[in-house]
Amino acid sequence: VQLQASGGGLVQAGGSLRLSCAASGRTFSSYAMGWFRQAPGKERECVAAISWNGGMTYYADSVKGRFTISRDNAKNKVYLQMNSLKPEDTDVYYCAADMWSSWLAIQPAPYEYWGQGTLVTVSS
Numbered sequence: 001v002q003l004q005a006s007g008g009g010l011v012q013a014g015g016s017l018r019l020s021c022a023a024s025g026r027t028f029s030s031y032a033m034g035w036f037r038q039a040p041g042k043e044r045e046c047v048a049a050i051s052w053n054g055g056m057t058y059y060a061d062s063v064k065g066r067f068t069i070s071r072d073n074a075k076n077k078v079y080l081q082m083n084s085l086k087p088e089d090t091d092v093y094y095c096a097a098d099m100w101s102s103w104l105a106i107q108p109a110p111y112e113y114w115g116q117g118t119l120v121t122v123s124s
Helices: none
Strands: 003-006 009-012 017-023 034-039 044-048 057-059 067-072 075-080 092-099 118-123
Touching: 003 092, 017 034, 017 092, 017 118, 034 067, 034 075, 044 067, 044 075, 057 067, 075 092
Parallel strands: 009 118
Antiparallel strands: 003 017, 017 075, 034 044, 034 092, 044 057, 067 075, 092 118
């Protein structure tokens, strides 16, 4: 499985961005997907995750009510809509795929496949 994240960029505080992650492979609909972010010197943090059919989602407390994760299994894509962005949202964002867990993982370890990361910069 190969993952390609895109959509990052520079935005002012209060603005919005939509990240996309395109996945290769015919079994995308079997994977749980997550968006993680990592600042230099910090651990990778799960921002949002979504189950294989979209029936279950997770959001970090810091983004609840502002970010929305969604997926389109027909297009092999997962999205992260980010609204009301804050300077503290500045990070490199990674999409990841978990093929085997029977739960919606929010730690990095269960995710087997990772995209290359896309930089989100929020100016104050």
